Amino acid sequence: MPDSVDGLTAATLLSDFKARQERWKTTDCSKQVRNLMEKRGCPVEEAVCIGIGSFSRDWEHRHRSLWQLVLFVHVVEQLRTQCPEIKLYAQEPAFTPIDTSFLGLLGFEALGAGIEMHIGMHTFVYAPFVDWHLLLPLFLQGKDPPLYVGNEILDDYTVYAQVEEKKKKVDECNQLGHAFLQHRDMVKLGAFSLHAHALNGMVAYVKKEQEADGGDSKTATR
Numbered sequence: 001m002p003d004s005v006d007g008l009t010a011a012t013l014l015s016d017f018k019a020r021q022e023r024w025k026t027t028d029c030s031k032q033v034r035n036l037m038e039k040r041g042c043p044v045e046e047a048v049c050i051g052i053g054s055f056s057r058d059w060e061h062r063h064r065s066l067w068q069l070v071l072f073v074h075v076v077e078q079l080r081t082q083c084p085e086i087k088l089y090a091q092e093p094a095f096t097p098i099d100t101s102f103l104g105l106l107g108f109e110a111l112g113a114g115i116e117m118h119i120g121m122h123t124f125v126y127a128p129f130v131d132w133h134l135l136l137p138l139f140l141q142g143k144d145p146p147l148y149v150g151n152e153i154l155d156d157y158t159v160y161a162q163v164e165e166k167k168k169k170v171d172e173c174n175q176l177g178h179a180f181l182q183h184r185d186m187v188k189l190g191a192f193s194l195h196a197h198a199l200n201g202m203v204a205y206v207k208k209e210q211e212a213d214g215g216d217s218k219t220a221t222r
Contacts, residue, residue: 037079046123049091050126092110
């Protein structure tokens, strides 16, 4: 695994991040997310960021990871207009001490494990490109988050189960995916002009309004 970029610090990462936030505000994707949150607010107390990658290691994807973090923080800012005390958690095995310090400056608690303990009925779950055979059984099974942003969830992964590890999980994941999709609306994020691959293919799932508000509609068994 590559080392951190020479000379990079948590403070310089924060400066870079804030500059990206300013550029983000001008994009169509930013406007789409803001409009979605204004129309469909969610009762959120915690926000978890799973598998985003390292922001400081000297590898080709660190800029993608930073843009993905910009999106996460933007959604949290919109949610905080209704729920100001949202707690932030992040878990990624590739995090460096610089990453952890940088996230601390943004108000995150970086976890080594157990982030699934913070996922429940009042959690915003952000999982950019976490593989389905890990995402569903480890982080979404038995959970019912009002808002999820990440890979599209399917109810049939058979065609994608080409290795033994995934074949063992496919039936379970098909059931979990089917259950997750019940009573949720999906919105595909539009093209992000500042980085071709950072957000490509990502979607948002929002629980239908009556259920998110604690209405009488029955929820699917999780």
